Amino acid sequence: MKCPACKGSTLQTIHLESHLKAAHCPACEGKWITADDYWHWLEQHGDTLPEKEPEGIPIKAADQQQAKLCPDCQRIMLRYKVGHGLNFRLDQCGSCNGIWFDANEWEALKQRNLHDEVHLIFSAPWQSQIRKDEARQLLEGIYAQTFQTDYAKVQELKTWLDPHPQRAAILDYLASLDPYSIQRD
Ligand SMILES: [Zn+2]
Ligand SMILES: [Zn+2]
Structure with missing residues (x-):
């Protein structure tokens, strides 16, 4: 089986974890795990480990951005964002469901206990949560830039105002340039 990232080299079987074998590329350090091997390992593995912050320095994964062909069935693999603060994508074959990990991607997932949630x-739902998180980050950046040093004050005001029984009236009062004038035009 040839490496989907660097093509010329041949993948070699390694034991990645106990009960989990992978086909490893000695040139780029990428790893291929078949769907069967992954599910078999997951069954042996038991309960899902809770996600955690990395201990020590976060492992940096080498995300090879080009599209790759499945080393098993030669179909183009799809790329999925991992999210949760991990800035790389995993490649999965939509036909045989095998998974390609670029160098250190498995290790970076394992450092966060996300290696047993790869199927998710x-x-x-996982991908839609990533889009929500990204939108939230984008808006946070816009608000921070707009409100600058007043951002905390604005947030505090909103926290106070949202559950207030007179919320609508207070907003009208604030929005009006002259709330003491009964003239409406
Ligand atoms: Zn390779
Ligand atoms: Zn495939």
């Missing part, structure tokens, strides 16, 4: 990363 490819799911619609």
